[in-house]
Amino acid sequence: MVATKKYDVIDQSTGALDRSIFIDEAVYQEELEKIFGRAWLMIGHESLVPNTNDFFHTYMGEDPVILTRDNNGELHAMLNMCRHRGNRIIRADDGNAKNFMCTYHGWTFSSDGSLEHVPGEERVYFNELNKSELGLVQARVDTYAGIVFATWDHEAPTLEEYLGDARWYLDLSFNRRDGGQQALGPLKWMEPVNWKTPVDNCSDNYHVPVSHLSSILADEKVWGVPKRTAESQFNTEDRKHLFVNGHSLTIGEVSPEQPRYGHGVVEDNRHHFVKYQKDTLPEVEKRLGSKRARGLLLGNHSLFPNTVLGFRLALPRGPLMTEFWHFVLYDKDAPPEIKDALRWGLTGHNGAAGSFEQDDIDNWRSVTEASKSPIARRYNQKLVMGIGHSGPHEEYPGDVATRYISESNQRNFYNRWEEFMNAESWADIPIDPITADFDGTATMKD
Amino acid sequence: MTISEVSTKDLWYDINHFYIQEAWLLDERKFKQWLNIFTEDVFYFIPRRKNVYRKDLSREITKYGDLAILEESKRDLQMRIARLDTGMAWAEDPPSRTRHIIANLVVEPLENGEVKAKTAFLLYKSHLEYDQDLYAGMREDILRQVDGEWKVSRRTIVLDANVLLTKNVSVFF
C-alpha cells in the first residue's frame, strides 16, 4: 500500500520550511509514534552497564527505558512500566539489581525483564495468570562500537543498515582503538527548544563564528586556541558537509600528525595530543585503513533522529521542551592526561554550563518560539543556502556539499523527517545501500 | 595573626562577612573583583548530583574524574569572565539579574592553618523578560590566608537538582 503523502514541510527547490512542525501538538504526538517509535535510538553505552545485573535508566523519546545487562551478560532495553497497572519499576539513574520489585503491588521482574513473582499468585489470581506473557516490554537492542541503540519497531532494518555509510565516518571518532571507549555521564538539563532544532544545528557551521565568537575570542586570548574565523569556516578546500542515510556529518581533511580532537586541546596540553596521535596512528591505521586513519577527522554531526554532536541526546519533552543529555566518550586505553583534557574541555564548552553551548540556547529557543504565532508562520524558514551545490562525491559516500557551510544537510534532515512521518511502516522508508569501502579491521562490534 | 590566635567566634564572623561581600560582588556583576577572592591554584568544582537508591548514596555526588558540570581552574574562570567583556556572550547579554543568598555557615579550622567552610545557598536568576531559575545547593570551600586576606583555594558546589531545570548555567556560584 502506498502511503498518502501527508506532510510536505520542506520545499527542496526553495528551501522554505514550514514552521508549524516545531509547535503543533498533533505533529509532536505523531513524531513520538512515527519517528521515536520506529528509528534506532541511541540510549547509552555498554560501559555504563559493565557488570551483570547493572542497570542504567534512559529514554526512548518520552518513554522511560531500563537498559540492563542480565545474568548472562545480554543487554536489554525495556519499557520502565510495570505490566500490572503501569507504575515505573525503576526510579533511580543507575545501579545494580538482580530483580526489580514494583512499589505499587509488588510484581517483581528479573534483570532480563521476565515476570518472576506476583504476590498472591495462588490465592487471588487462582494460578490463572500467564506470567510468561507479562514480562517487561522489550525493545530491539544492538550496539555499534559499544554505543547502545534500541528500536521499538521489530520491522526496522538492522542497526548496521540503519547507520549505513555514516559508520564510515563515525568510526573516525568512535572506533579507533582495540580497547574500545568509556562513557561518562550524563549531565542533564532542560532546553526550551523543539528537539529538531539542536539536531539540525549540528551541521550548521554557519552559526559558529557568530553564535560562539565570544568564546572563540576568549579561548584564543586565555588558552591560545587557534581562532575559528568566519574565513576559515567559509573556506571549503579541506572540510566537507555531507548527509548519509538520514545522518548529518561534517569532516575535515587533515595531516596524519594532527590531533583528532577539538574542545579540550589548548596550547599547554597540545603536545600530549600530538603524542597520542603519533602513538596510536599504527593501531588506528590497522583498524580503519590508511585513508581514514591518516587523512580524516570527524567534525560536528548528528544521527537521525536525536543523537547530537558526538555522544549527546536531545530527548523530546513536548513541542517546546527538550531534555538534553551530555556524555563524554574517550578511548579506554588513552593516558590520563588525554582523558582529563577531554572530560574538562568537552563539558566546559558543550555541557549545561558550556561556554559554547550556553550561547546557543536563546537562538534555538527563539527560532522555535517564532513558530507560535500564526502571523510568523506565514513566513517560512529560509534553508536556501547551497541549493544545487551538493551531490555524490568520488571519494566520500553521501550527498556532499561543495561548501563546508551549507544548508543541504538541513534540507536533507527535514526530508528524512518527511520520509518517516509519511510512511505507513518501515517498508516505505528508504535506506541507502552500504557502498563505502570499510578498509581495516574495525567492525560494528570489535 | 595565625588562626590559632583567632577565636572561633571571630573566625565565623570574618568568614561570614567574606561571603556576604562575595555575594554582593556577584550580584553587582563585579566579576573581575570576584576573581580576586580565589587563590591562583583554585579548583572550582561542580559535580553532578545523581538520583540513586538509599543504599547507593555513596555514589550520589560524582567524584573527581567522573563527568562533572564544571571542573575549572582560575584560567577557566578568567576565560568565562573575558567572554562577558566581548559584548557577544549571548547567554549573558543582556545579562542575568541574580541574587545570591548565602547562609548556614559552619567553619572548621584545619590543622594546616586553612579553614573549611560550608554554606547553603539559594541563587535566583532572572533573564530576558520571563525566564527565571532557582538553584539550591551547598558550597564547601577551603580558605587560605594570602597576604593577610582570606582566599578560596577549593570550592565544591553541590546542587540539589538532578535534571537541571534551567536553559543554561551561565551564572557563578
Ligand code: FES
Ligand atoms: S502496578 Fe506494578 S504491581 Fe501493580
Ligand SMILES: [Fe+2]
Ligand atoms: Fe553552537
